[in-house]
Amino acid sequence: MHLAVYLPLLFPALAVIAARPLSDRLEPRLATWILTVGSVVLAIGSTTVLALAVCVRIPTVADLGGYSLQVVQRRDPTAWAVGLLAGVLLTIAVTAATRMVWRRVRALFNAALEAACFPGTNRLVVLDEPAADAFAMPGLPGRIVVSTGMLSALDDGERAVLLAHERAHLRGHHYLFTAGAQLAAAANPLLRPVATAVTYTVERWADERAATVIGDRRRVARTVGKAALAAKSGEDRRRLPAAAMGILGRDRARTAVGPVPRRVAALLAPPPRNQMLALLGVGAVLAATALCTLEAAQDLHELLELAKGG
Template sequence: MHLLVYLPLLFPVPAALAARPLAERLAPWLATWLLAGCALALAALSCVALGVLVVAGAVRLPLAALVGDWSLATVRAGDSVSKIEAAVAGGLLVAAAAAGVRMLWRRMRALAAAALEAACLPGPGQLVVVDDTLPDAYALPGLPGRVVVSTGMLDALDDAEREAMLAHERAHLACHHYAFTAAAHLAAACNPMLRPVAAAIAYTVERWADERAATACGDRRQVARAVGKAALATTHHPARRRVPEAVLGLLGRRRSALRGAGPVPRRVAALLAAPRTYSPPLNYPILPLAAAAAVVGASALCAFAAAHDLHVVLKLAGAG
């Protein structure tokens, strides 16, 4: 058990290393689903492994043996987890749980704030135009969700680019991208090694919306121009209003994305390149899917095996 219980804590490393390559090479919707599912599963399994370590250390205590009515000598002989390891695991588990609860609470508040703001915006339609010289466009999730566009952004784009921008924002709402980003941030809060995966998902949801907009407009270059011109417009207006964390926009939530070879230039390059097509089931990227399934499956198997070994030790200790 001693080796197996630590492996689920290490499996997020290959996931973090593979996140950006997968985000670049897979279809955006597929990359988003795959990375979000793997991140949640690996974060949960790492917490399970920490829990097994905590229990393995706790059962070595005399009080636990007295309450559980098992042989302390048998437990110590069959269980190689030390009290120090268990204490460290306990601290990490408490920190992960606290960070996860805090992130979940923040995301719930952000979604509630977004829904309230969407409901309070004027007009019955999905599109809301605000009189603001700051170029901005974003989707507010809610019931119903709203697309908010400033007059500054409308002035920066021509009619075709406005159509692409609106299609992009509507795609965020239609595909519930805020749920994927919330799941990614929750996983990264519980296990910081998964932060590169969360960053990759922030990119893939924008690429997903780009591709949906390109399909709606029928012109990939049109969407690329809209993204590029919106980025240039915001360089002259670096400030931004405070909006709920659940908001997704044409350029993402962070202006730092415009620095260097960040997500915006990569998105424009992807839109200008030929689209990737997949014909199910034979032409789908089987290798990345199989690798993801192998990593998550191996992590689950190790966590289950460690828990089973501990159960067997306690069963023998109780019999003895």
């Protein structure tokens, strides 16, 4: 195979470098889409290349495919050590991706089940708990859960911001974006910074949506900071399904405020504008990944055709 077909294994390193700048400089909704789709494309590309490098060298696969393993080795004399390494990496990627799919499906099921167990059909559920907390849970219907501790920490205008933020999570199906990015990161650990960036951009997306609804970016910034401080000073919060999302961020159970300072600073700054150069750069990397993956598939097809004749 040509050297170019192995480039999808290297492109995720570019995504690691670009993830933070893209999450800061692009409009959050577009940044979320680009980072999520980009991570999935890069994960598919790298996993496909590993699979192609490994499968054609397995004797059982050669017997089933009716081609000569000797011809394959002669036409593509890649060292067996490289093939073995690719096999190990592919096994790890498939195992990690399978575990992640199972965990995400279970989390979504638990979230939907818990949301359905709340009484009534009203999307807003108020829990009588002193700890300040607020989050959105996907389900049929999706629920916005707010504790009395959080409500008492905010005034009427800030409560409106809180509800607008949580509604944005539900309407935008943000849990699907985080799930996609985390699945890609499980398949290719190099993409973990991209998944982290997506958890940030979905919160920024909800922040900006709340700012549009309320019409006051400073009020939204103040509410985000105030809610985080209230949660930090409160008692330990309940354990939530991984699919739940809220104004405090996804990692609120392990960290005090997460990326809240970045979100507040972004809200106090002018609304972000999309930069054409960054978009072109991302498009070029994704196009190159797709082309290299297709090149790998085409090379494999030609190689197997020759091996069948040999």
